[in-house]
Amino acid sequence: MLNKIKDPFIISIFGASGNLATIKIFPTLYELMLKKIFPNDFVIIGYARSKMSEDEFRNFVAKNIRKYYKRKVQTNVLNELLKHLHYTTGNYDNLKDFNKYRSHIDKLLKGKKLINICYFAVPPVVFKDIIKNLGNSRKSVHEDIRLILEKPFGDNASSASDLFHFVSQYFTEDQIYLLDHYLGKSAVQSILSLRESNKILNLIMEGPEVANIQITAFETVGVEERIGYFEKVGTLKDMIQSHLLQVLALVTMSIPVTSIDESLHREKYSILSAIKFGKSKNNIVLGQYESYKNIKGVAKNSPTDTFAALRLFIDRQSWYKVPIYIRTGKKLYEHHTYMVIELKKHRFQPKSDPPNRIILEFYPDERINIKLVNRQGHNFQYQDITTSDTIACEDDSCLPEHGGLLRDVIAGRKRFFLSFPEVITTWELIDSIIKFARRNHVKIETYKEKSSGPKSQDKLTKIDGFKWYDIH
Numbered sequence: 001m002l003n004k005i006k007d008p009f010i011i012s013i014f015g016a017s018g019n020l021a022t023i024k025i026f027p028t029l030y031e032l033m034l035k036k037i038f039p040n041d042f043v044i045i046g047y048a049r050s051k052m053s054e055d056e057f058r059n060f061v062a063k064n065i066r067k068y069y070k071r072k073v074q075t076n077v078l079n080e081l082l083k084h085l086h087y088t089t090g091n092y093d094n095l096k097d098f099n100k101y102r103s104h105i106d107k108l109l110k111g112k113k114l115i116n117i118c119y120f121a122v123p124p125v126v127f128k129d130i131i132k133n134l135g136n137s138r139k140s141v142h143e144d145i146r147l148i149l150e151k152p153f154g155d156n157a158s159s160a161s162d163l164f165h166f167v168s169q170y171f172t173e174d175q176i177y178l179l180d181h182y183l184g185k186s187a188v189q190s191i192l193s194l195r196e197s198n199k200i201l202n203l204i205m206e207g208p209e210v211a212n213i214q215i216t217a218f219e220t221v222g223v224e225e226r227i228g229y230f231e232k233v234g235t236l237k238d239m240i241q242s243h244l245l246q247v248l249a250l251v252t253m254s255i256p257v258t259s260i261d262e263s264l265h266r267e268k269y270s271i272l273s274a275i276k277f278g279k280s281k282n283n284i285v286l287g288q289y290e291s292y293k294n295i296k297g298v299a300k301n302s303p304t305d306t307f308a309a310l311r312l313f314i315d316r317q318s319w320y321k322v323p324i325y326i327r328t329g330k331k332l333y334e335h336h337t338y339m340v341i342e343l344k345k346h347r348f349q350p351k352s353d354p355p356n357r358i359i360l361e362f363y364p365d366e367r368i369n370i371k372l373v374n375r376q377g378h379n380f381q382y383q384d385i386t387t388s389d390t391i392a393c394e395d396d397s398c399l400p401e402h403g404g405l406l407r408d409v410i411a412g413r414k415r416f417f418l419s420f421p422e423v424i425t426t427w428e429l430i431d432s433i434i435k436f437a438r439r440n441h442v443k444i445e446t447y448k449e450k451s452s453g454p455k456s457q458d459k460l461t462k463i464d465g466f467k468w469y470d471i472h
């Protein structure tokens with residue numbers, strides 16, 4: 001059973017007519033309502049340029065919850081949620097419209113002071129206008145306004161830093177929640193709890209015991225539906241800059257001894273800023289699936305990467321010379337996300353002996369596997385001894401990614417959000433890789449759909465005498 005949220009609040013959804021609101025935020029609000037997490041006193045207000053009456057907005061929300069909520073929708077719960085919904089039409093760059101929105105919420109709150117959670121469900125080009133007008137239309141800087149911004153935060157280090165400086169003119173850092181939905185996955189969150197609660201596991205996952213780390217994030221889908229966004233971005237930026245580097249940080253960072261969120265962000269920043277890409281063509285493979293250029297809106301000579309693989313290192317004494325391999329791509333043969341921590345062998349062991357491995361699977365299964373090698377019988381045949389258990393959240397207290405993160409914002413918890421220094425330092429890394437790839441004409445290799453991507457990804461692990469570990 002989940003704890004009910006005690007503090008009354010208001011959620012303002014900017015861009016309430018759009019895709020993120022429709023497919024993620026509305027179904028999440030329904031789920032929170034279904035699980036009886038909301039207090040009696042809460043208000044949800046949509047804001048967008050699209051002209052809609054409040055009733056039209058309620059119908060719009062109801063229609064999309066019925067369409068995108070993954071299970072059967074209970075009409076009584078939905079109707080109860082709809083009673084809390086309101087809407088204001090307005091432009092994002094017009095202070096007068098924000099004053100109108102303020103008057104609207106003042107009328108709804110009738111003098112009560114509530115936490116105001118402002119969800120930015122708009123394209124990043126609109127972020128600054130909303131930040132400025134929210135800042136200028138509030139009555140006092142002491143109002144409890146919390147901003148939720150979804151990844152991507154900028155599209156390089158300079159634009160991320162610019163956004164940071166801009167938002168800092170109006171709001172303090174503790175009011176800003178940078179959301180990467182990967183950190184809302186219960187299996188990703190389990191990395192920290194497993195490390196915190198198992199000293200033994202933590203000891204064998206430390207740099208001196210690790211031979212290499214591999215992260216694989218394969219998808220079967222293409223990018224047709226998101227082509228306008230993806231064509232400008234590519235896989236390095238879309239998947240590696242935030243999602244996969246965040247997962248890597250959770251595994252390789254020092255665990256803070258206090259539960260203060262800032263301590264965790266400091267440690268995460270510290271390890272992320274130590275990740276290095278050695279400027280060599282041997283450390284990168286980029287690919288594009290065969291039919292990508294046939295998609296409407298894609299240039300015939302598009303250089304956009306739909307596959308990327310990297311060989312990285314962490315400039316830290318404890319992670320010295322431990323290679324990190326990351327590979328991710330679209331239209332591949334399977335949808336599978338996992339991390340393999342390959343452990344070192346005895347120095348006296350023959351090279352041909354298979355290694356022990358810790359495997360964290362995030363999708364479709366959410367589990368931890370510890371694979372130990374055993375030699376048995378007269379011929380000393382190798383056998384795996386696998387200890388395996390789910391790290392999925394499976395009881396009533398579990399929430400989908402956005403639900404858990406939204407609850408964290410209401411509770412003022414930032415453990416599974418990003419900090420601007422983390423965002424900027426990972427952009428610096430990705431910027432340097434992109435610059436290297438362009439200057440050195442790193443080839444975008446065409447790969448077949450339903451394959452495992454360009455064959456040359458094997459060169460990354462081969463340099464160090466390792467192989468990618470495929471889970472079948």
Ligand SMILES: NC(=O)c1ccc[n+]([C@@H]2O[C@H](COP(=O)([O-])OP(=O)(O)OC[C@H]3O[C@@H](n4cnc5c(N)ncnc54)[C@H](OP(=O)(O)O)[C@@H]3O)[C@@H](O)[C@H]2O)c1
Binds near residue numbers: 016048092
């Ligand atoms: N969609 C997803 O699955 C997803 C996933 C991860 C992150 N995100 C992030 O979530 C945010 C919202 O994404 P989205 O896909 O929901 O965006 P979207 O559907 O393109 O836009 C949301 C709303 O913003 C308004 N809008 C769109 N373009 C605008 C422009 N150029 N100027 C002013 N207003 C504009 C429109 O509302 P009105 O015209 O009615 O004002 C639109 O309905 C983005 O930051 C995105 O990167 C989205």
